[in-house]
Amino acid sequence: xxxKSVQVGMGVRGEQWAKVVxxxxxxxxxxxxxxxxxxAKQTLKDWGVPDAPCYADLETALKETKPDIxxxxxxxxxxxxxxxxxxxxxxxxxxxxxxxxELEESIDMVKQADAHNLKLAVGHNFRYLAVSRKTRQMIxxxxxxxxxxxxxxxxxxxxxxxxxxxxxxxxxxxPMLLEQSIHHLDLMRYCYNDEVESVQSMNFHPAWSTYxxxxxxxxxxxxxxxxxxxxxxxxxxxxxxxCFEWRTDMSKGVLLxxxxxxxxxxxxxxxxxxxEGERFKTPEEGEALQEVKLEPCExxxxxxxxxxxxxxxxxxxxxxxxxxxxxxxxTLGLTTACARAHETECKVMVDDYxxxxxVPASWI
Numbered sequence: 492x493x494x495k496s497v498q499v500g501m502g503v504r505g506e507q508w509a510k511v512v513x514x515x516x517x518x519x520x521x522x523x524x525x526x527x528x529x530x531a532k533q534t535l536k537d538w539g540v541p542d543a544p545c546y547a548d549l550e551t552a553l554k555e556t557k558p559d560i561x562x563x564x565x566x567x568x569x570x571x572x573x574x575x576x577x578x579x580x581x582x583x584x585x586x587x588x589x590x591x592x593e594l595e596e597s598i599d600m601v602k603q604a605d606a607h608n609l610k611l612a613v614g615h616n617f618r619y620l621a622v623s624r625k626t627r628q629m630i631x632x633x634x635x636x637x638x639x640x641x642x643x644x645x646x647x648x649x650x651x652x653x654x655x656x657x658x659x660x661x662x663x664x665x666p667m668l669l670e671q672s673i674h675h676l677d678l679m680r681y682c683y684n685d686e687v688e689s690v691q692s693m694n695f696h697p698a699w700s701t702y703x704x705x706x707x708x709x710x711x712x713x714x715x716x717x718x719x720x721x722x723x724x725x726x727x728x729x730x731x732x733x734c735f736e737w738r739t740d741m742s743k744g745v746l747l748x749x750x751x752x753x754x755x756x757x758x759x760x761x762x763x764x765x766x767e768g769e770r771f772k773t774p775e776e777g778e779a780l781q782e783v784k785l786e787p788c789e790x791x792x793x794x795x796x797x798x799x800x801x802x803x804x805x806x807x808x809x810x811x812x813x814x815x816x817x818x819x820x821x822t823l824g825l826t827t828a829c830a831r832a833h834e835t836e837c838k839v840m841v842d843d844y845x846x847x848x849x850v851p852a853s854w855i
Contacts, residue, residue, distance in 0.1 A: 493519040494803060497552050497582070499573060500564030501525045501534050502657055504587060504791075508564050509540050511795045517803055521556040524549050549573055553580040560806070563587060566659040567669070571596045574611070578603050583610040585802050588677075589669055590819055594827050594848050601816040601854075611816035612802045615677045618814065619797035621788035622748055622755050626739075627682045629746060629783070635757065636742030638683065638718040643675060644736045645751075648728040651701045660702065665694060665830055667706045672724045672829070676712075677822040685714040686821065691838045692829035700727035710829050747780065752790035755783040817854050824850065 496518050498508060512518050522544045525531035531545040546552035549561075553576065561577040563570060563586040570591055577584050584604075590597040590613055604611035617623055629635065651661045660666035680686060690712050694705035707725035714720070728734075737748040744759040758780050788794065798814065805812040824845045832839040845855050 493517060494560060494806065495519050495521045495556065495558040496560045496562060497522045497524065497549075497556055497558040498562045498564065499524040499549055499552075500587075501531055502564065503655060504657070505564040506538055507791045507795055508562055509535075509538055511792065511799055512562070513540055515796070515799060515803070517807075518560075518799075521558055522546055522552045524552050550576055550580075553577065553582065558582050560585065560802070566657075567592050568659075571600060574600045575603060578607045578609055581607070581609070583612075583802075583806055585612045585614060585799070587614040588819065589613075589673055589823050589826070590816060591823075592663070592669055594820070594823055594850075597816070597820060597823055598849060601820060604816055610802065610805055610812055612798075612805070612812055612814050613816055613819040614795075614798060615674070615681075615814045615819070615822070616791065616794040616798045617674050617678055618681045619794035620752055620790060621785040621793075622753065623678055623682060625755055625783060625785055626746060626748065627684065629757070630682060630739070630741075631684055633741075635744040635746060635759070638716065639740045639742060640718065641679075641720040641737070641739040643679070643720060643722045643724075643738075644734065645671070645675060645724040646728050646730075646734040647726055648731050648733075649726040651726070662703050664704045665708075666702050666704060667724055667726045668694060668708050668826055668829055671726065672708050672710075672722070673822060673826045675722065675724060676825050676829075679712070679720060680822060680825070683714060683718065685716050685718065687712050687825050687828075687841050688715045689713045689838050689840050690825065690828050690832050692832040694830070694833045697725075697727045697729075702726065705833075708829065710832075746783075752788070753785075755785060756780040757783055820845075820850055820854055824848070 494517055496512055512520050520543050523531055524546050526547055528545045528547050561582045561584050563573050567589050570586055574584050590600055660670050690710055692710035695707045696705045700706050706727045710722045712720040735751045739746045744757055747756040804810045825841055828839045828841050828844045842855055
């Protein structure tokens with residue numbers, strides 16, 4: 492019997508979810524929720540998705556369709572209400588990140604999931620990119636030695652007024668941090684298989700930004716293993732060219748990602764090669780980057796497909812839910828700890844901060 496699904500939200504990301512759900516033989520989408528029902532019906536025609544009932548509100552959809560799962564592709568400020576209603580009707584939930592802009596609300600949602608014995612997953616799809624999975628594999632195998640330090644740079648001029656982008660971040664507090672950097676921080680936790688011990692952070696707001704609040708983040712992260720990451724992310728650049736680089740230096744070499752979704756490179760450190768007689772060798776004479784082979788992967792589609800597979804497997808077979816709400820508390824907590832560090836102009840010890848906000852010790 493197919494797993495029945497209701498999707499709430501039909502924006503840019505909603506189209507990607509609709510495609511993945513429609514292609515999965517285990518799932519039957521029994522309804523879409525959007526305030527403007529006629530517009531929702533037209534959107535379904537534009538997507539080429541077979542007609543499904545459209546509803547103006549979630550509770551009506553839940554009463555009439557009795558789905559097994561609800562997929563929330565909606566702004567974070569409405570997640571708490573939508574998750575609460577979904578659990579009331581016995582549906583497991585997959586929600587786009589963040590669960591909420593407020594850590595306390597997210598904690599409550601996770602507690603509700605436990606109380607109802609239902610699954611709560613969060614859409615950290617970037618973990619399922621081929622490049623992310625390969626990075627984690629190489630780091631955990633220690634093929635390039637022990638972790639030393641890393642530099643993560645994401646510089647983009649994202650005009651929030653563009654029609655093909657979600658517009659709710661325009662008025663969000665810390666839009667870069669809560670909508671984009673949260674992905675990067677989650678990837679660090681996942682790929683380095685480690686938790687952050689302390690963070691120092693500063694958010695800032697270039698004068699020409701289209702966002703109402705701080706859209707740039709500069710942070711120094713110290714992991715519990717002693718490993719350090721220097722992070723810079725912005726949605727307001729002075730250049731339309733997107734600049735991405737994630738470099739991880741290890742005791743036997745370096746791992747380098749130069750494109751956001753697609754490539755991975757490595758170089759082996761050869762002892763004694765840096766010096767030749769009395770002079771340093773030039774980069775051209777030194778170690779060359781070697782491309783790391785990756786599986787084909789269409790960003791936002793193949794990674795979302797794997798995310799959905801994990802969610803369904805957890806429901807059907809009880810397999811561990813890696814991107815669980817409980818795990819998300821650590822990522823969201825780290826993200827809001829960056830905001831706390833900015834506001835207080837002090838280093839924040841992440842575990843102490845989580846305990847202060849009421850996160851149970853067993854979740855940390």
